[in-house]
Amino acid sequence: MLSPQKIRRYLNHNSLRLREFAARYLSESYSQDPKVMQLVLQSCDYYGPEENALLLGSAAGLKQTQQSLKGVLKRLAEAADANTVSQYNSIIRSTDPQLLHKFSGDILNCDNLSTVTAKVVESKIDASNTTTEQLWEEVLSYADKYGQDLTRQQTERGQHAVEVLAGRDDLPLAEAVDKLREYDGDGSYDEILLVELVGRRQMRQTACLLMDRLGAESSWLGDTAVDALVRMGDDQLIEALADQFPRRDLEFRRFAAPLFGRVKLPSSEQALLNLLPAEDDNLVRTLLAMSLGYLASEDGIPLLQEMVDDGAYDQMMVDLPRLLETVRTLVGNTG
Numbered sequence: 001m002l003s004p005q006k007i008r009r010y011l012n013h014n015s016l017r018l019r020e021f022a023a024r025y026l027s028e029s030y031s032q033d034p035k036v037m038q039l040v041l042q043s044c045d046y047y048g049p050e051e052n053a054l055l056l057g058s059a060a061g062l063k064q065t066q067q068s069l070k071g072v073l074k075r076l077a078e079a080a081d082a083n084t085v086s087q088y089n090s091i092i093r094s095t096d097p098q099l100l101h102k103f104s105g106d107i108l109n110c111d112n113l114s115t116v117t118a119k120v121v122e123s124k125i126d127a128s129n130t131t132t133e134q135l136w137e138e139v140l141s142y143a144d145k146y147g148q149d150l151t152r153q154q155t156e157r158g159q160h161a162v163e164v165l166a167g168r169d170d171l172p173l174a175e176a177v178d179k180l181r182e183y184d185g186d187g188s189y190d191e192i193l194l195v196e197l198v199g200r201r202q203m204r205q206t207a208c209l210l211m212d213r214l215g216a217e218s219s220w221l222g223d224t225a226v227d228a229l230v231r232m233g234d235d236q237l238i239e240a241l242a243d244q245f246p247r248r249d250l251e252f253r254r255f256a257a258p259l260f261g262r263v264k265l266p267s268s269e270q271a272l273l274n275l276l277p278a279e280d281d282n283l284v285r286t287l288l289a290m291s292l293g294y295l296a297s298e299d300g301i302p303l304l305q306e307m308v309d310d311g312a313y314d315q316m317m318v319d320l321p322r323l324l325e326t327v328r329t330l331v332g333n334t335g
Contacts, residue, residue, distance in 0.1 A: 001264070001266060001268075001269045001295040001296055001297045001298070001299075002295075002296040002330055002331065003264070004025070004026060004029070004031060004033060004264055005033075007021075007022050007025050007026065007296065007330075008022060008026060008033065008035070008036055008039060009022075010022035010330070011023060011026075011036070011039040011040055011042075011043050011055070012039060012042060012043045012046065015329075016047075016051065016052075017326060018326070018329065018330065019043060019047075019052065019055055020054045020055060020058075021296075021326055021330070023040065023054065023055040023058040023059070024054075024058055024294070025264070025294060025296070026058075026062065027058040027059065027060075027061035027062055028058075028061070028230075028261075028262045028294070029230060029233075029262050029263065029264045030061060030227075030230060030231050031062060031063065032063045033063065034063055034065045034068075036062050036063065037059060037062045037063060037064055037065065037068040038065070038067060038068050038071065040052075040055050040056070040058075040059050040062065041068065041071045041072070041075065043055060044056060044075070049075070049079070049081065049084040049087070050081055050083070050084065053083060053084075053087065056084070056087040056088070056091070057087055057090075059087075059091050060090050060091050060093075060094040061094070064091075064095045064096060064099055066099065066102075066103075069092075069095060069099055069103060070103075070106075072088055072091050072092060073092075073103075073106055073107065073110050075088060076088035076089065076092070076110055076111070076112050076113065077110055077111040077112060079112055085112045085114075086114075088112070089112075089113065089114045089116070089117040092107060092113070092117050092121065093116075093117050093120045093121070096163070096167070097124040097125070097127060097128045097160065097163050097164050097167075098128065098167060100121050100124050100125060100128075101124075101125050101128045104121065104125055107121055108121060108122075120156065120160075123156060123157060123160050124160045124163065124164070126160075127157070127160040127161050127163070127164040128164050130161075130164070132165065132168045132170045132171060135161045135164060135165050135168075136165065136171070136172060136175075138157070138158070138161050139158060139161055139162065139165070139190060139193050139194065139197070140179070140190055141190075142158060142188065142189040142190035142193065143188060143190045150189060155189070158189060158193050159193070159196075161193070162193050162196050162197045162200065163200070165197055166197060166200035166201050171201065173201075173203065176194060176197065176198060176201075176203070177198075177203070177205060177206055177209075179194055180194055180195070180198060180206055180209050181209065185212070185213055185216045185217070185218075185221065186217075186218070187216060187217065187218025187220060187221040191221065192218075192220060192221055192224050195210060195213065195221065195224045195225050195228050196224050196227070196228060198210070198228060199224075199225075199227060199228020199229065199230075199231040199232060200228075200231060202231055202232040203232070204232050204234070204236075204237070207229065207232060207236075207237050207240065208240070210225045210228050210229050211225075211229070211240070211241065211244065211256075213225040214226065214229075214248075214251075214252050214255040214256050214259075215248070215249060215250075215251030215252035215253075215254065215255050215256075222255045223255075225255075226255055226256075226258065226259050226262075229241075229259055229263075230259060230262045230263055233259075233262070233263030233265065233268075234263075234265070235265060235267045237263070238260065238263060238265060238267040238268050238271055239267065239271075241256055241259065241260070241271070242260075242271035242274065242275065244256075245271075245275055246275070246278065250281060250284070253279075253281065253284045254283060254284055254287065257284050257287035257288045257291060258287055258290070258291055259291075260272050260275075260288070260291045260295075261290060261291025261292065261293075261294040261295055262291075262294070264295060268291075268295060269292070269295050269297050269299065269300065272288055272291055272292045272295070272297070272300065273292070273297075273299060273300060273303070275288055276288045276289060276292065276300075276303055277303065282312070282313065282314055283314055283317070285307070285312065285313060286313040286314040286317050286318060286320075287317075289303070289304055289307055289313055289318075289320060290317075290318050290320075290323065292304060293320075293323040293324065293326070293327050294323075296327055296330045296331060297327065298327075298331040300327070301324065301327060301328065301331075304320065304323070304324045304327070305324060307320060308320050308321050308324055
């Protein structure tokens with residue numbers, strides 16, 4: 001497979017297809033490489049933000065630095081296209097609260113800043129000014145609202161509290177683990193927030209608890225658990241997931257299959273090479289094949305080619321011949 005360091009050079013490739021693949025590869029794995037966001041901005045300067053719309057759309061999941069945030073603000077103020085303005089606003093809304101706090105004046109006075117973005121920035125700054133104890137109590141208080149329809153403001157406030165808590169040194173880690181053990185996987189919003197929190201904090205001791213939530217009745221909880229596991233992904237996690245995968249039910253495998261493709265490690269590639277030939281569910285096979293492709297796996301090319309030749313995949317879900325062609329181009333294998 002191609003490493004993140006090799007993939008990032010394609011962000012400025014003359015092929016739009018390869019640029020978009022690189023952006024997806026890096027954003028879906030929550031790349032913490034501080035150079036990636038700057039490369040996306042440079043690519044947009046060269047090829048134009050309109051042509052690079054999917055790159056900008058992927059950039060909301062990338063790590064921001066002071067330099068890249070200043071670059072986003074400059075380009076937002078100069079943007080004329082409505083879609084480009086919207087995408088730069090989305091990037092700002094996803095920026096780390098500490099960085100927003102530091103540049104709050106520049107952000108809130110920036111031309112083309114939307115009202116929605118301004119409210120999100122102010123909410124994150126307010127959360128940043130709140131004590132850890134108060135934020136922790138806020139997260140747990142959502143247990144009292146179980147079964148209620150939460151407003152957008154309530155859900156966003158919980159999200160912002162988690163983003164701030166993830167960076168706090170005085171977060172009650174032991175209590176967080178204990179609380180996570182108490183939940184029964186019903187998908188209450190406080191449970192969802194706690195799953196996201198341990199993921200953002202990369203609390204690997206909770207990996208088994210998170211894996212138990214893959215395939216949960218609440219798809220929101222299952223998706224959040226996947227994201228959390230991606231953030232803490234390492235060889236030990238992939239080994240445990242690959243060991244459980246064949247023995248778990250269909251819903252678990254459907255949630256877990258894309259996870260391998262988002263944790264960009266050779267161990268993920270090897271797990272997929274082992275699991276794909278043995279999988280008999282068509283949808284799960286397709287998800288495993290997509291994961292192999294999204295790793296840019298050279299060793300996976302024969303398996304993908306066999307699936308393309310046989311048509312043995314969900315053709316409504318993925319254009320597998322196109323994905324295979326992209327992988328061949330990336331690894332220089334045009335056989």
